[in-house]
Amino acid sequence: MASSALSRLSNINRHLKPTASLFDSDGASRMPVKISLEVSNALSRGHAVVALESTIISHGMPYPQNLETAKEVEAIVRTNGAIPATVAILDGIPCIGVSIQQLERLAILGTQARKTARRDIAHIVATKGNGATTVSATMFFASMVGIPVFVTGGIGGVHRHGENTMDISSDLTELGRTPVAVISAGVKSILDIPRTLEYLETQGVCVAAYKTNEFPAFFTEKSGSKMIFGNWQPSNCKKHGWSHFRAKPWALRCEMTTMPLEWVHCRVDTPEDCAQLIDASIKLKLGTGILIAVPIPKEHAASGSLIESAIQLALKEARDKNIIASKQDRLSLTALDIALVKNNAAIGAKISVALAQIRKGSDTGDDAQPVS
Numbered sequence: 001m002a003s004s005a006l007s008r009l010s011n012i013n014r015h016l017k018p019t020a021s022l023f024d025s026d027g028a029s030r031m032p033v034k035i036s037l038e039v040s041n042a043l044s045r046g047h048a049v050v051a052l053e054s055t056i057i058s059h060g061m062p063y064p065q066n067l068e069t070a071k072e073v074e075a076i077v078r079t080n081g082a083i084p085a086t087v088a089i090l091d092g093i094p095c096i097g098v099s100i101q102q103l104e105r106l107a108i109l110g111t112q113a114r115k116t117a118r119r120d121i122a123h124i125v126a127t128k129g130n131g132a133t134t135v136s137a138t139m140f141f142a143s144m145v146g147i148p149v150f151v152t153g154g155i156g157g158v159h160r161h162g163e164n165t166m167d168i169s170s171d172l173t174e175l176g177r178t179p180v181a182v183i184s185a186g187v188k189s190i191l192d193i194p195r196t197l198e199y200l201e202t203q204g205v206c207v208a209a210y211k212t213n214e215f216p217a218f219f220t221e222k223s224g225s226k227m228i229f230g231n232w233q234p235s236n237c238k239k240h241g242w243s244h245f246r247a248k249p250w251a252l253r254c255e256m257t258t259m260p261l262e263w264v265h266c267r268v269d270t271p272e273d274c275a276q277l278i279d280a281s282i283k284l285k286l287g288t289g290i291l292i293a294v295p296i297p298k299e300h301a302a303s304g305s306l307i308e309s310a311i312q313l314a315l316k317e318a319r320d321k322n323i324i325a326s327k328q329d330r331l332s333l334t335a336l337d338i339a340l341v342k343n344n345a346a347i348g349a350k351i352s353v354a355l356a357q358i359r360k361g362s363d364t365g366d367d368a369q370p371v372s
Contacts, residue, residue, distance in 0.1 A: 011171060034078070035145055036097025039085045043146055045359055048082035048352035051096075051142035051150040051180070056341065057086075057106045058113040060131035060153075067107035067354025069338055071100070073345045080349035085147055087138045089116060095370030096145050106132060134180065136174035139289065148278055148355060150180050151348035151358045153341045155291065157187040157196030160315065175289035181278045183348035185340050186216035186293040190314065193217055199311045208266040208277060210347065216295040246312045268292065271347065275354035279362075294347055296340045 035043075042049050057070045074084040085097040088106055095102065106113055109130060116124055116131030118140050124131040133141065135155050142150050156169025170192075175182065187196045197215065209215055255336055268274045274292055281290055 006069065031344070033094045033096060033141065033144065036085070036095070036099070038083055039097035039145075039147075042083040046363070048349065048356040049085050049147050049149070050077050050082045050088040050345070050348050050352050051138055051147045052077070052084055052106055052345075053133045053138040053150075053152050054086055054088035054098075054106055054113075054132040054136060055115055056153060057088075057103065058110050062371055063107050063110060066110075069341070070103050072101075072338075073151075073341055074179055076342055076345040077280070077349045081353040082149075083348035085142070087133045087141050088113070089121070089124050089129070089131035089133065091130065092125050094125065094141055095119070096147070106130075116118060118174060119170065128361055135169075135171040139174050139178045139180045139182065142180050147345050148180060148282065149183065149348055149352040151183045151344050153344065154185045154188045155182060157193065159192040159198055160190075160192045162192055162195060172196065172199050172203060172205075174198065175205045175291060177287065178289050179282060179287055181274070181281075181290040181351070183292050183294060183344050183351065185344060187294050189217035200291065202287050204268055204286070206281065206288070208268045208274070208292045209291065210274070210292055210294040211267075211269050212293075212295050213267065216293050230341075239352035271354045275353040275358050278351070278355055279358045293345055297343055 005259060039049055041047075052073065057066045061069065070086070075084065077084040083097075086095075086103065088095050088098060088102070090098075090102060090105070098106070109132075113130040113132040114120060114124055115134060116137045117134045118136040120131060121140065123129075123136055131137070134154055136148075138150055138152070138289070142148075155175075156171040159165060159167040160168075164169060187193050193215065197207060207215070266277070268277060278290060282290070
């Protein structure tokens with residue numbers, strides 16, 4: 001309880017100033033990170049804050065649709081009880097939380113704002129450039145200022161034929177080293193989803209599916225990668241559609257060998273479930289992110305077979321035109337259903353609110369357990 005109070009006082013001291021330092025050096029010039037007053041106040045008071053990326057604004061769709069979408073997503077976060085913190089680099093200054101005027105600037109800049117992953121941050125800051133943050137860069141800045149929840153559309157992954165090209169998104173390595181929960185619609189379906197899940201397992205990343213037994217594939221509900229549960233009681237098997245498994249461990253192991261290799265080992269059914277998962281990871285200081293995969297709402301989901309056919313056609317066209325892998329994402333990005341991002345924003349905000357309530361209970365000692 002005392003350590004929690006000291007931590008809160010430290011946060012208040014840090015967030016009272018809208019501009020925080022990346023480094024506490026002795027006399028050397030400092031690189032500032034600008035935190036908006038609204039975000040700063042929310043963090044210092046322990047209120048719910050949700051980080052948002054800016055690549056979708058500058059690179060995801062044309063102006064003015066991008067601006068309207070950004071405003072709507074921030075409004076959804078607010079409606080569900082949290083404060084939005086859109087992350088971007090403007091004139092070399094990393095900004096956590098932007099004004100309407102800054103949102104409009106990003107929207108008008110469009111692709112003139114550089115698509116910014118972790119590797120690009122130092123260069124854009126050093127050259128006083130403008131950067132629209134991707135998943136990895138947004139996670140980096142969110143973690144720096146203490147925002148544990150980040151909402152996006154979908155994450156990058158292992159590209160198809162990645163076993164030959166070694167083309168793996170930095171989103172995955174960021175999840176393996178940055179303790180931020182990413183709320184997304186899964187992995188972009190143009191990518192190799194089974195290999196992506198294998199890579200996340202190697203990175204020690206907890207992958208949780210929200211209200212589903214199957215990992216979602218961006219703008220389709222299903223990817224073919226199903227759930228496997230840690231508690232194999234007969235009631236659980238039946239509940240989750242696995243009634244054909246026997247209760248005997250040896251029989252279960254025999255049948256598991258015939259199942260696909262790609263699995264999601266964690267299912268969460270409520271924002272509170274998600275918040276407890278995040279809180280446990282933070283308290284254990286695991287140092288890794290969490291991927292919470294939320295299926296796109298049924299009324300907006302496209303047919304999986306239709307999307308798969310379109311993907312194969314797009315990949316063939318990309319090969320025929322010698323389009324490099326980093327540009328293949330753009331073939332699907334402009335067709336992204338806005339409903340997907342909005343749905344994630346609503347769920348992410350609720351998770352952030354639930355997490356703030358858990359932390360508030362921890363600070364007051366409400367969740368203290370007797371030691372036997």
